[in-house]
Amino acid sequence: MSREGAGTDGAGGIRGGAGTGPGGAAPGAAAPGGPVLQLRDLKVRIATRRGLVRAVDGVSLEVARGEAVGLVGESGSGKSMTLRAILGVLPPEARVTAGQILLDGADLVPLSQADLNRIRGRKISMIFQEPMSALNPVMRVGHQIAEGPRVHLGYSRSKAAERALDLMRRVGIPDPERRYRAYPHEFSGGMRQRVMIAIALSCDPEVILCDEPTTALDVTIQDQILRLLARLCRESGVSLVFVTHDLPVVAQLCQRVAVMYGGQIAEWGDVRDVLLDPRHPYTLGLVRSAPDVDEVRESLVAIPGSPPSLVSPPPGCRFHPRCAFAEEDCRAEPPPPLRELPGGRRTACLHHERCEDVLATERSPR
Amino acid sequence: MTGPGAELLSARGIAVWFPVGSAVTARLRHRPRLLRAVDGVDLDLARGEALALVGESGSGKSTLALALAGLRPVNRGSITYDGRPLPTRRSRADRRRIQIVFQDPYSSLNPRLTVGGMLRELIAVHKVVPPREQAAFAAELLRLVGLGEDALRAYPRQFSGGQRQRVAIARALALRPEVLVADEPVSALDVSVQATILNLLADLRRELGPSLLLISHNLAVVRHLCDRTAVMYLGRIVEVGPTERLFTSPAHPYTRGLLAAIPRLAPAGGQEPGGTAGPAVAGDMPSALSVPSGCRFRTRCPHARERCAAEDPALASAPGEPGHLAACHFAFEGIAAGAP
Numbered sequence: 001m002s003r004e005g006a007g008t009d010g011a012g013g014i015r016g017g018a019g020t021g022p023g024g025a026a027p028g029a030a031a032p033g034g035p036v037l038q039l040r041d042l043k044v045r046i047a048t049r050r051g052l053v054r055a056v057d058g059v060s061l062e063v064a065r066g067e068a069v070g071l072v073g074e075s076g077s078g079k080s081m082t083l084r085a086i087l088g089v090l091p092p093e094a095r096v097t098a099g100q101i102l103l104d105g106a107d108l109v110p111l112s113q114a115d116l117n118r119i120r121g122r123k124i125s126m127i128f129q130e131p132m133s134a135l136n137p138v139m140r141v142g143h144q145i146a147e148g149p150r151v152h153l154g155y156s157r158s159k160a161a162e163r164a165l166d167l168m169r170r171v172g173i174p175d176p177e178r179r180y181r182a183y184p185h186e187f188s189g190g191m192r193q194r195v196m197i198a199i200a201l202s203c204d205p206e207v208i209l210c211d212e213p214t215t216a217l218d219v220t221i222q223d224q225i226l227r228l229l230a231r232l233c234r235e236s237g238v239s240l241v242f243v244t245h246d247l248p249v250v251a252q253l254c255q256r257v258a259v260m261y262g263g264q265i266a267e268w269g270d271v272r273d274v275l276l277d278p279r280h281p282y283t284l285g286l287v288r289s290a291p292d293v294d295e296v297r298e299s300l301v302a303i304p305g306s307p308p309s310l311v312s313p314p315p316g317c318r319f320h321p322r323c324a325f326a327e328e329d330c331r332a333e334p335p336p337p338l339r340e341l342p343g344g345r346r347t348a349c350l351h352h353e354r355c356e357d358v359l360a361t362e363r364s365p366r
Numbered sequence: 367m368t369g370p371g372a373e374l375l376s377a378r379g380i381a382v383w384f385p386v387g388s389a390v391t392a393r394l395r396h397r398p399r400l401l402r403a404v405d406g407v408d409l410d411l412a413r414g415e416a417l418a419l420v421g422e423s424g425s426g427k428s429t430l431a432l433a434l435a436g437l438r439p440v441n442r443g444s445i446t447y448d449g450r451p452l453p454t455r456r457s458r459a460d461r462r463r464i465q466i467v468f469q470d471p472y473s474s475l476n477p478r479l480t481v482g483g484m485l486r487e488l489i490a491v492h493k494v495v496p497p498r499e500q501a502a503f504a505a506e507l508l509r510l511v512g513l514g515e516d517a518l519r520a521y522p523r524q525f526s527g528g529q530r531q532r533v534a535i536a537r538a539l540a541l542r543p544e545v546l547v548a549d550e551p552v553s554a555l556d557v558s559v560q561a562t563i564l565n566l567l568a569d570l571r572r573e574l575g576p577s578l579l580l581i582s583h584n585l586a587v588v589r590h591l592c593d594r595t596a597v598m599y600l601g602r603i604v605e606v607g608p609t610e611r612l613f614t615s616p617a618h619p620y621t622r623g624l625l626a627a628i629p630r631l632a633p634a635g636g637q638e639p640g641g642t643a644g645p646a647v648a649g650d651m652p653s654a655l656s657v658p659s660g661c662r663f664r665t666r667c668p669h670a671r672e673r674c675a676a677e678d679p680a681l682a683s684a685p686g687e688p689g690h691l692a693a694c695h696f697a698f699e700g701i702a703a704g705a706p
Contacts, residue, residue, distance in 0.1 A: 275631050292586055
């Protein structure tokens with residue numbers, strides 16, 4: 001009954017205060033504005049027949065309260081593995097071999113599955129790319145949304161149902177009383193993703209991890225979902241970690257972005273700084289290789305070569321074999337670390353000034 | 367933009383319907399339940415032109431492309447090629463003229479044939495070149511798409527996604543088609559690889575000059591590659607016109623919404639990330655099983671009035687711009703009023 005009582009104020013308010021989680025008292029929890037989630041030198045290795053894959057190779061970043069952080073990169077850049085490591089849902093062959101994942105200052109890496117189960121869905125939840133495979137096809141949608149509050153917050157059946165209806169309204173599912181009893185297959189793709197978001201929100205988590213949640217959606221529906229996520233961030237102060245390969249999507253939703261390449265962060269900073277004025281040749285390449293809806297370019301500048309093998313990555317900077325700026329020092333081990341630039345941004349490139357030159361010459365004739 | 371008579375491939379009143387549900391209920395209702403994937407489309411593709419078909423999933427763009435390529439019979443309407451009607455069962459020569467590149471290069475190539483085997487088979491069946499020139503021609507095709515000669519002996523699984531799409535393009539080009547249909551040719555590829563394939567398509571068009579019908583949901587890709595653009599919604603073309611004009615002064619509310627919904631690197635008007643503006647287009651596309659009366663877009667249209675539910679708007683051209691057509695009762699009102 002005491003748990004039920006504790007849940008009451010959580011349901012009414014947007015956030016029922018910083019709950020002391022099973023991970024122990026968190027020093028950072030009381031200070032608003034401090035990072036909710038922090039990764040410190042995270043490393044994930046996957047054992048395969050071809051050898052040890054360095055899927056995530058020393059990733060550090062922090063997510064502030066109410067902030068949306070983008071994690072962009074191509075397939076194999078380690079962005080999804082980073083996300084999965086946070087939630088402790090790595091594939092069986094993969095393991096976190098080093099580093100810390102700090103939620104409110106408490107490290108999640110050493111926690112047992114049982115301890116993690118009390119955090120997953122409660123303090124950290126996740127939205128997947130394919131809602132149809134993430135939802136239970138034989139369970140009514142309303143019950144799926146109500147499940148979290150029942151299990152984690154100890155709500156009674158009727159109170160959880162009320163909470164589910166309220167969430168369905170908040171994520172913009174029309175006619176929630178009727179839709180509560182529907183099954184996932186009766187929903188459109190966009191509505192299913194709204195259901196996923198309602199489930200993710202159901203226990204007022206601190207962080208929602210989003211794994212390409214709009215990639216499978218049409219552009220008008222993607223626009224609706226992005227605006228919904230932005231509104232929820234603003235209204236409830238939940239933080240988002242948003243994984244995608246689509247740079248403009250990040251520009252629309254996120255405040256800060258990490259560009260990943262070969263399991264490492266190539267560039268980090270304010271979304272507009274990084275995407276409009278890149279300081280890493282890989283980011284620059286991504287920006288210049290995509291066609292623009294608003295202007296026609298003569299031809300697209302592709303990035304030559306292909307992504308590195310993560311079993312035996314190239315020495316030094318992971319990007320140097322494909323990089324036009326590469327010099328002798330780029331090939332030297334260890335790989336260049338992220339360096340702080342003015343304005344709180346960071347880059348791993350040793351010759352980042354050359355990006356400025358490229359951008360300057362490109363913009364001058366116009 | 368394209369004068370009459372220049373059309374290479376023309377469609378008039380094309381409709382493709384799929385019966386859904388069981389045959390028993392269909393008999394009880396005395397008519398089958400029909401999914402109207404394509405529901406009355408007129409389209410012209412001129413020689414050497416690049417035309418884009420854009421729309422969201424379920425708009426019928428891929429079905430229309432398959433029908434034009436002769437891979438899907440049509441229920442209504444006619445398709446003519448160079449002024450000559452094409453029958454449902456096309457001759458080998460006609461099939462050769464229109465070739466298609468599919469979206470997913472992982473499933474559109476035969477995994478048990480080497481690239482050389484695949485190309486030689488095609489070349490031999492269609493007698494593209496004399497037998498003794500086959501090998502040289504196959505190598506030439508691979509050079510065209512930027513692959514080395516050693517690719518001839520390789521199997522599709524040995525290639526990356528971008529390379530496979532190059533093989534798929536070489537396969538389509540092997541028959542020296544006059545029309546190349548590309549159905550979402552880059553959407554299965556990584557961003558940095560997409561650019562190389564888009565550049566390749568642009569170069570091939572310049573060098574070989576086939577007409578291109580590009581099916582895509584990515585409007586940036588369309589703007590980059592195509593001369594004209596047709597926007598589809600729920601089985602119909604709602605707007606068609608020269609690409610530049612359609613992107614700079616879209617006339618149909620759906621086209622406007624579609625353009626506004628695209629995320630941009632620099633959000634319009636210096637909007638903050640995660641801004642408070644409402645969505646560009648509200649709601650979901652209705653099911654093709656129950657198409658709304660009148661205008662198909664009215665259920666999501668911010669300007670819908672009574673007339674929109676009663677009357678189905680036909681494609682009408684903009685004043686002074688015969689090549690720019692939109693199917694909206696009020697499409698050119700603003701433009702007409704504001705014209706000098």
